[in-house]
């Protein structure tokens with residue numbers, strides 16, 4: 001009998017791979033499900049970004065292996081963007097690294113930071129990769145439960161001293177998936193101080209930095225004085241510029257952490273197709289042209305959907321950031337039960353909140369990556385049943 005790594009038995013199947021399978025089954029049965037499942041932008045990549053990609057594809061030198069560390073021009077553009085967006089000054093050579101989507105870097109950093117017995121502090125509910133990559137790297141996860149009582153922010157004073165002592169990394173993700181919570185710079189100051197006091201890497205996943213509403217502007221953890229001593233931040237082009245399929249993002253911050261991540265990456269991947277990097281430069285340079293439109297689309301969907309759900313008697317908050325509604329399930333249901341009820345009765349899919357960690361029990365997540373006309377249709381279906 002073939003045998004595989006014991007680590008594989010420790011991680012659950014990837015949440016969205018399971019969901020894709022479930023929804024495929026429905027499709028096979030000829031059922032038209034409106035899915036608020038995966039957070040994958042439905043709007044197309046803007047044309048000026050495609051044009052940069054086409055132009056760069058004509059150059060045969062771009063058909064060879066790319067640089068392990070990303071194109072110099074892309075690293076320089078990232079540094080410029082970080083400066084103009086956050087007034088954070090970075091050395092493009094040592095403090096920036098392009099990624100094959102931020103997921104890739106988030107997963108690989110565990111392999112550069114963790115040894116068996118080391119702990120990652122992971123607020124939950126959360127994007128599942130912080131915990132699963134820790135486990136695959138041989139580390140242990142100490143969950144920090146998030147709830148409405150703490151505004152979906154971890155309380156550093158509640159972290160057990162033993163876990164803090166063994167911890168190598170603290171994960172943060174604001175604007176937050178799945179809860180939609182946002183923070184101000186004061187929270188990041190506390191996090192950086194906690195990291196410094198305990199010799200811990202502080203990693204903020206800022207995948208939704210540009211997708212915010214109602215006048216809220218997301219900060220960077222690197223704006224905190226001294227953050228470059230122990231912090232790293234992950235950014236993604238997926239949500240900001242409708243580029244999820246392109247697989248591109250970047251990390252920046254402390255040069256030793258960037259170097260350690262680079263060491264793992266050079267041994268596993270061989271960089272990003274150059275034309276994608278050229279297109280990403282264009283996206284960062286000119287992205288402001290379309291960001292307002294993208295934010296307006298999500299804001300409109302958020303408002304329409306939230307108001308309709310409230311009309312059904314469901315108590316949902318309007319988030320100031322990210323692209324999700326985090327809905328407490330009605331009395332008498334758990335996450336899976338409610339998700340199933342909605343799917344079976346209305347052919348509408350909400351992701352069960354417990355897929356994001358134990359504290360997600362009692363919630364479902366709705367992604368706003370659904371066209372307005374389908375949202376209207378989903379609202380009609382829900383009104384008929386509930």
Ligand SMILES: Cc1ncc(COP(=O)(O)O)c(C=O)c1O
Pocket residue numbers: 039100101102103104127173177205207235236237238244247248249
């Ligand atoms: C919080 C969070 N981080 C990271 C990612 C991964 O994004 P990317 O497409 O850059 O790999 C996602 C994707 O949904 C996310 O929600």
